[in-house]
Amino acid sequence: MGELSRRCVPYAPFDRVLGEATIGIVGTTGVYARSEAPFATEDPGGIEFRTVGGDTALADLAIAHHHYDHTDADRDPNIVFPLDTLRELARDGVIAAPAAKHFSLGFTTRLRELYEQTFPQLVREVERSSADAVLVLAGCANICHRSAANLQREIETRGIPAVFITVSPDVTDTMRVSRALHPNGFQLGRIVGPAGRRDVHRAVVRAALDLLSADRRPGATTHRDFPL
Secondary structure, X not given: OOOOOOOOOOOOOOOOOHHHOEEEEEEEOOEEEOOOOOOOOOOOEOOOEEEEEOOOOHHXXXXXXXXXXXXXXXXXXXXXXXXXXXXXXXXXXXXXXXXXXXXXEXXXXXXXXXXXXXXXHHHHHHHHOOOOEEEEEEOXXXXXXXXXXXXXXXXXHOOOOEEEEOOOHHHHXXXXXXXXXXXXXXXXXXXXXXXXXHHHHHHHHHHHHHOOOOOXXXXXXXXXXXXX
């Protein structure tokens, strides 16, 4: 990653109509396609990322992460990696389509290697994925949220707008990302809502996507209540 002051907020404007936009997902939630190897689940973890195809079925996704409780997400990976929600929004014309490829990382404390080796490669893949904008989500409260925020900053420096759906807003605020949505009261492992509650998932993801073109100060987190 290039050197950029933490006081700066990398900001890529979203200059498209949402209904014509292709949306990607990048997460540090340990989601992977069962056709690929799982992430390491012993510290210090690994620095590799996994690719998830836009047409991957939820049943073909699994989670390997040892620093948050993903019991509910094991049953419904959409709550930490809302690929099904993007497909529903595309069917309803809210967005044009999910990106052809989405990207996931597991837990690691090998942060220097992650930032200097993995992130440049991953961002290049995001650029090639056809995504007009990206949703960012994180697994554990501290390290995963910081890693995801650093990744969002790197994505934005390459001209791709992004929005973080965060359940650790205090951590996210210190990282100075361009746009972030905090669903009040939501927890780790249930980032976009309880398992099976597609109405809630849609509301959260739609609210996050609306921030792409909202007239708000870059760097501010939006706090919203959602009915459960």
